């Protein structure tokens with residue numbers, strides 16, 4: 001089995017939120033298949049993810065998605081060196097579907113099981129297309145549930161130096177999108193509509209958190225947008241949707257860029273990466289591209305398909321755990337609020 005110079009092939013499973021996903025990844029960086037069944041259409045009518053519906057759909061889809069991942073990779077289950085699965089953080093019922101499937105496959109075949117932290121997966125998505133990227137580097141993780149600034153000290157070694165005090169960046173995108181009538185999921189919709197708007201039309205606040213310069217706060221910005229919308233309604237004015245989207249997005253992007261690059265400079269690391277659903281935002285990517293080039297910082301980012309939830313990133317993270325000899329037992333359980341760096 002794959003140690004040393006041998007090939008390590010991992011079947012990875014991800015079901016923490018509303019994507020049922022499976023992938024086959026070779027040596028942590030080569031994606032042989034990446035199958036994602038997105039449930040977005042099912043949840044759109046409710047304006048957000050409904051946990052019970054997510055769990056039910058995961059159960060319905062998981063075996064099919066796993067079979068598809070193996071078939072697209074042209075491989076058989078017996079050829080796998082490990083079965084990796086996200087076991088937290090996320091929705092407990094959703095996580096349990098992936099964890100149960102992975103445990104059943106591992107138990108039936110004897111192939112080792114590796115439980116993976118979802119955020120570790122997001123960070124590791126950067127290894128897939130950046131073959132030369134190695135720790136240490138700083139990574140901004142901005143997803144629907146998290147906004148973390150992380151020092152990636154080594155493979156699987158993390159120090160969180162900044163986090164959100166209230167809403168995650170993706171959550172702010174989703175809430176503002178709902179308020180301006182764009183619906184769910186908000187991030188991609190604001191991204192698209194903002195292109196038609198003037199980002200300097202409305203000045204929304206950029207929150208600073210006094211006690212920790214790397215922490216984020218987005219609830220004040222969200223309230224400012226809601227106040228602005230109320231103001232429009234009271235004056236009987238039409239809401240300039242594209243301008244609100246562009247101005248809100250600019251405020252989020254500015255704070256994320258400023259805090260992140262401040263950390264990169266302060267820690268003396270010249271490598272910076274982004275991860276998570278919000279990392280697929282076109283304006284955020286352009287801003288980091290420009291600012292990192294100006295400051296001589298190497299900037300890494302996954303393709304959008306590896307930014308939002310997928311299983312290839314779980315396979316990438318699992319590879320480095322595998323190399324360290326980390327394996328999970330059959331008592332592996334879903335941990336909805338699992339902390340980064342904990343096992």
Ligand code: KG4
Pocket residue numbers: 017142143144145146169170171173174185186187188191276277278279280281282307308309
């Ligand atoms: O990482 P992810 O797929 O799931 C979580 O682990 O949370 O992130 C989903 C979040 C959602 O809040 C979604 O609105 C946001 O990422 N998102 C975006 C974009 N695409 C997805 N936010 C801004 N711009 C985008 N293009």
Ligand code: ZN
Pocket residue numbers: 118122143144276277308309
């Ligand atoms: Zn995620």
